[in-house]
Amino acid sequence: DGGITQSPKYLFRKEGQNVTLSCEQNLNHDAMYWYRQDPGQGLRLIYYSQIVNDFQKGDIAEGYSVSREKKESFPLTVTSAQKNPTAFYLCASSKTGSNQPQHFGDGTRLSIL
Amino acid sequence: QKEVEQNSGPLSVPEGAIASLNCTYSDRGSQSFFWYRQYSGKSPELIMSIYSNGDKEDGRFTAQLNKASQYVSLLIRDSQPSDSATYLCAVNDSGGYNKLIFGAGTRLAVHP
Numbered sequence: 001d002g003g004i005t006q007s008p009k010y011l012f013r014k015e016g017q018n019v020t021l022s023c024e025q026n027l028n029h030d031a032m033y034w035y036r037q038d039p040g041q042g043l044r045l046i047y048y049s050q051i052v053n054d055f056q057k058g059d060i061a062e063g064y065s066v067s068r069e070k071k072e073s074f075p076l077t078v079t080s081a082q083k084n085p086t087a088f089y090l091c092a093s094s095k096t097g098s099n100q101p102q103h104f105g106d107g108t109r110l111s112i113l
Numbered sequence: 114q115k116e117v118e119q120n121s122g123p124l125s126v127p128e129g130a131i132a133s134l135n136c137t138y139s140d141r142g143s144q145s146f147f148w149y150r151q152y153s154g155k156s157p158e159l160i161m162s163i164y165s166n167g168d169k170e171d172g173r174f175t176a177q178l179n180k181a182s183q184y185v186s187l188l189i190r191d192s193q194p195s196d197s198a199t200y201l202c203a204v205n206d207s208g209g210y211n212k213l214i215f216g217a218g219t220r221l222a223v224h225p
Contacts, residue, residue: 099144101147102203
């Protein structure tokens with residue numbers, strides 16, 4: 001079954017700790033994205049990547065980092081510089097092209113201990 | 114700043130009625146428009162795509178697009194309690210890079 005797998009489903013971060021959220025897709029999509037969603041809010045773009053070894057900052061990249069070493073994988077690290085990391089994190093992927101929809105994984109819910 | 118505006122709701126409709134969800138967007142160059150459904154605590158699920166002016170029907174769902182007015186809508190006929198969710202409107206960013214601009218969503222509540 002093709003899809004996008006995010007892990008873990010729930011994650012807890014201690015003060016001063018970096019944590020990494022995993023996102024893997026087997027849809028053969030070139031483009032991948034990370035969004036943050038706060039309660040009652042829309043999706044805010046953190047980082048996106050259109051091709052392996054290349055990625056761009058979104059609207060709220062501060063305190064986050066990513067890598068794109070493989071087409072299938074786009075991990076997100078929430079660093080200690082992100083002072084308010086509690087949110088629902090969504091990974092998405094799409095084919096390239098302006099008419100392509102994005103498809104989402106099941107999300108990771110991050111909380112501060 | 115490119116924006117997508119939606120009424121946050123809740124929009125409350127009785128079971129069997131038509132639910133009408135609306136969305137306006139600021140990017141005049143946008144060419145692709147999407148509706149996603151998001152159940153509470155879950156991730157968004159694509160339900161409709163529309164690219165041309167007019168109506169597009171898929172089962173109980175109809176998407177309507179008017180590019181001149183920069184307006185997209187979603188009609189849900191014969192609404193069911195299982196349709197209760199938040200509906201997100203998304204439009205492509207004409208600046209490129211495969212980006213979508215999402216609205217904050219409209220919460221729909223269908224009551225028996």
